[in-house]
Amino acid sequence: MTGSTPQTLSTNRTQSGDVHRLEVIHVEGDAYSVDIREHRLHVDQPLEAGGTDTAPTPTELFAASLATCVAFYAGRYLHRHGLPQAGLRVRTEFTMATDRPPRVTSPRLAIVPPPELPEQRRAALLAVASHCTVHNTLHQPPEIDIEVEP
Incomplete structure (x- = not known):
């Protein structure tokens, strides 16, 4: 670690919940x-x-964040229902916009469920996994403040 405590950002925005x-x-x-x-x-x-x-690049970590969040939610669903998690994978690909501003477009994720997952559980797995925190954040983008400290 850095050996120093990060300074608190001086945002005027009201914070809700725990600050990370x-x-x-x-x-x-x-x-x-x-x-x-x-x-x-x-x-x-x-x-x-x-x-x-x-x-990896920051953009690759962005895609990895989405994929691991989906995997985490899928894994928790499987665990909650006593279903095996072994073999669970999430494959991800994305493209970059060809216009400005630079950004990720068309992220695609494919959940590869464990081979033993019953067919009737696949829709529920998808529904739960698609409500992960990162996915929700992309659908309801936060207000982002960027500042230069004095």
Whole structure:
């Protein structure tokens, strides 16, 4: 970790619920580390984009966040109903917009259920998984504040 406590952002917006904090720190070139609780992730850019390709891009982590959230909700559904989770996978692909602003378009996710999942459970699995927190956030986007600290 960084050894320092991240400063609280000076937003005037009223916060609802628990505030979660993380900190992104420049490493070198286009590489950054992300401290989240007691975990550290890394991001970089591919060689063709000027990076050193030492880690996924922020955009890839965005897609991974959506996919892992869907997988988590699907896994919890299976666990709650005493169904096996072994073999559960979520495949994801996305495209980038060809116009401005740069953004992800058309993320597609495919839940690959465990082979033993009864056919009558598949619709419920899809319904539960499609209500994950990241998916909900994309459907009801938050107000995002970006500021430069003094």
